[in-house]
Amino acid sequence: MSRLRAEKFDYIATLEEAIRREEGRKLWRYFPETGSLRRELYQKHQEFFDAGAAFRERIFVAGNRTGKTESAGLYELTCHLIGWYPEWWSGRRFDNPIRAWAAGDTNQTVRDIIQLKLLGPVSAHGTGVLPRENLLSVSSKSGVPGALEMVRVKHSSGGESILVLKTYEQGRKAFQGTEQNVILLDEEPPLDVYSECLLRTMETASFPGGILLLTFTPLLGLSEVVLQFMPDGQIPEGEQAGSKYVVNAGWDDVPHLTEEAKDELKKAIPPWQLDARTRGIPALGSGAIYPVPEDDYLIDDFQIPKHWRRAYALDVGWNRTAVLWGAFDPDTDIWYLYSEHYRGQAEPSVHAASVKGRGEWIAGVIDPAARGRGQRDGRQLIQDYRDLGLKLTEAKNAREAGIYSVWERLSTGRLKVFKSLSNWRKEARLYRRDEKGQVVKVNDHLMDDTRYLILSAKDVAKPVPVEPGPEKPALIEVGVGSYDGGWMG
Numbered sequence: 464m465s466r467l468r469a470e471k472f473d474y475i476a477t478l479e480e481a482i483r484r485e486e487g488r489k490l491w492r493y494f495p496e497t498g499s500l501r502r503e504l505y506q507k508h509q510e511f512f513d514a515g516a517a518f519r520e521r522i523f524v525a526g527n528r529t530g531k532t533e534s535a536g537l538y539e540l541t542c543h544l545i546g547w548y549p550e551w552w553s554g555r556r557f558d559n560p561i562r563a564w565a566a567g568d569t570n571q572t573v574r575d576i577i578q579l580k581l582l583g584p585v586s587a588h589g590t591g592v593l594p595r596e597n598l599l600s601v602s603s604k605s606g607v608p609g610a611l612e613m614v615r616v617k618h619s620s621g622g623e624s625i626l627v628l629k630t631y632e633q634g635r636k637a638f639q640g641t642e643q644n645v646i647l648l649d650e651e652p653p654l655d656v657y658s659e660c661l662l663r664t665m666e667t668a669s670f671p672g673g674i675l676l677l678t679f680t681p682l683l684g685l686s687e688v689v690l691q692f693m694p695d696g697q698i699p700e701g702e703q704a705g706s707k708y709v710v711n712a713g714w715d716d717v718p719h720l721t722e723e724a725k726d727e728l729k730k731a732i733p734p735w736q737l738d739a740r741t742r743g744i745p746a747l748g749s750g751a752i753y754p755v756p757e758d759d760y761l762i763d764d765f766q767i768p769k770h771w772r773r774a775y776a777l778d779v780g781w782n783r784t785a786v787l788w789g790a791f792d793p794d795t796d797i798w799y800l801y802s803e804h805y806r807g808q809a810e811p812s813v814h815a816a817s818v819k820g821r822g823e824w825i826a827g828v829i830d831p832a833a834r835g836r837g838q839r840d841g842r843q844l845i846q847d848y849r850d851l852g853l854k855l856t857e858a859k860n861a862r863e864a865g866i867y868s869v870w871e872r873l874s875t876g877r878l879k880v881f882k883s884l885s886n887w888r889k890e891a892r893l894y895r896r897d898e899k900g901q902v903v904k905v906n907d908h909l910m911d912d913t914r915y916l917i918l919s920a921k922d923v924a925k926p927v928p929v930e931p932g933p934e935k936p937a938l939i940e941v942g943v944g945s946y947d948g949g950w951m952g
Contacts (some may be wrong), residue, residue: 486587487595493538493825494549499719502551507712508535515539515554515674518708519664522692525712525743528720528728529773536678537592538874542567543645544626545597546619546785553794555674560622561644564660565628570651573630574610577649585609599623625677642675650745654687677885681745682736685893688800689745690732696892698744702844713742750864751901752894752910757871761888764881772924775827776858777913779844785908788821788914789951791924797877798917803909805886812842815851826923828915854908856923858915862902865914872917887913 492797494502502509506551507531512521542548543557565581567573582591582598589595593616602613616624629637631652638659646660657677666672676705681689685696691707693699698711714720735754738744767773772791780786786804787832791797818827829845849855859865872878887909894910895903 468742486583487589487757489590490538490592490594493534493592494551498512503911504659504718505530505534505716507710507716511535511538511710512552512554514708514710518703518829518834519621519672520661520675520677520692521710522679523710523712524677524679524681524745525716525814526694526714526739526741527680527711528724528861529712529714529717529743530719531678531680531712532649532857533574533592535579536649537565537577537762539676540626540645540647541592541594543618543622544618544624545594546624559620560624562641562827562938563624563626563645563647564629564638564643565626565647565649566631566638566652566656566660567648568631568652570604570630570632571885572650573628574607577647578611578628582611582614588918604628616889631656639661642667642670642673646673647676647678649678651681651683651688652677654691657688671944677822680739680743682739684739684745684751687897693745693890696745697889711743713744734897749819752896753873753891755870757891759876760873760880761882762799762879762880764801764883766845767799769927771799772921772926773822773825774785774916774920774924775821776882776915777814777818777827777829777853777855778809778908778911778915778922779814779830779848780908781808782909785810785886786814786818787826787912787916788825789911789920789924791921795877798872800878800880800884800887800913800916802881802885805909811847815848815853822927823852824925824928826840826854826856826925828919829855829924830911830915831857831860844883850904854923858919860915861918862914865918866902868917869913878917884909 467523490498494505494508507523507525511521514521523531523535525535539554542552543555543561544563546557546560548556565577567575567577568659580591581593582588582601584590589598593614595619599615599617601611601615604610604612611628613628614626616626618624633651635655635658635948638656640663643660643663643666644662648660652660659674663677664673670854677688682688685693692709699709703709725741729737767790770794773787773788775788775789784804784806787800788802788807790799790801792799802821804814806814806817807949818825829848845855845857853926869878882888890906890909893903893906897903915947
């Protein structure tokens with residue numbers, strides 16, 4: 464072999480080795496300081512990492528293709544596994560080797576998503592997020608071709624971190640056992656799996672406590688797990704407290720998706736999944752009773768014309784009494800919900816005073832189940848409220864017929880809601896059916912009132928009298944609620 468030819472072979476071998484090494488160092492190419500994909504353009508990812516310093520549970524609830532699995536969940540998991548953190552890192556750190564789990568919904572998705580992104584293809588382990596130089600060994604999972612059970616990782620301290628890959632289809636019992644420093648749940652888990660994982664990261668006398676990371680697109684809507692982080696059905700804004708932290712990311716929060724790519728992706732997304740898949744907003748799926756976008760019915764408060772007919776609906780109970788006022792425009796056949804009263808653990812006289820404060824002349828309809836049901840002493844509440852001066856008629860309580868009537872009006876623009884009705888909005892977001900199709904009867908008092916109004920209030924609704932009494936005009940004319948005992952209060 465000639466010298467020139469030998470040098471050529473050496474050059475090719477050197478180049479191939481350089482390429483191989485570069486392929487095994489993908490981790491260091493994330494979040495560069497400069498360029499079109501520079502770190503400062505990934506603010507949501509940075510927020511997710513930073514929150515780890517103060518919050519034990521974090522959820523990255525995001526649209527598809529936003530990098531929630533790879534550049535959020537697996538990136539942080541890898542940093543903890545190998546004990547390396549970039550200079551800009553201000554989140555949680557582990558100085559010693561860790562024990563960790565990464566889980567998804569099925570064996571196939573764990574293999575084809577988590578495992579593939581973390582390690583690379585089976586024929587090229589070490590080309591994923593986890594650097595090749597830190598990959599010590601892998602253990603295969605029986606019965607699933609190409610799937611792995613365990614990954615041993617070299618830590619910067621010289622020790623070994625252990626990562627176990629799990630699936631939700633294994634059930635809750637598969638998540639029992641020892642404490643874990645880091646658990647990554649990619650794709651939404653069942654509530655029992657989430658709860659079990661939370662226990663595995665809890666601080667004890669002999670364990671300093673771990674972190675739980677969730678990364679998924681909320682296609683299941685306001686599920687039980689989502690409600691753990693968003694108890695009022697709304698993504699938190701501003702500062703967050705407690706042990707949980709929510710980061711919401713959509714297509715507009717990442718620079719790697721072009722406008723052309725977004726337009727092409729939208730064509731393949733069903734309309735009812737657009738908010739979830741593009742913005743990371745919990746989807747109004749089959750469980751939502753009123754799958755109508757809020758923008759279609761929420762309106763700014765305005766002064767109600769005096770000739771519109773008004774009425775209210777009353778749903779009573781010791782833990783929560785709710786009253787909802789509506790105004791009906793006979794010219795357009797549109798109901799406007801303009802005021803609410805929402806308070807628990809108060810006597811009927813307190814609620815009656817609030818009702819009369821909006822106009823004693825306004826008549827109402829009441830939950831017929833109040834007849835014969837006492838708050839404290841068994842007296843008939845309907846008569847109690849009538850004795851207190853309220854003009855009340857029993858409402859029709861055909862639940863499914865009422866739900867359909869409300870949905871029909873919402874979807875055709877014939878039911879509008881003032882934005883000031885914060886409790887109504889919260890209840891509407893949570894109003895859903897369970898897996899058996901039954902209405903979830905929790906925090907639905909104003910939803911019941913809405914049914915009563917639509918089914919029954921038109922017959923008792925009246926315009927403002929020509930000579931109104933001593934009621935308070937500001938509260939009558941403008942859709943502003945009075946005392947609010949607070950959500951869940």
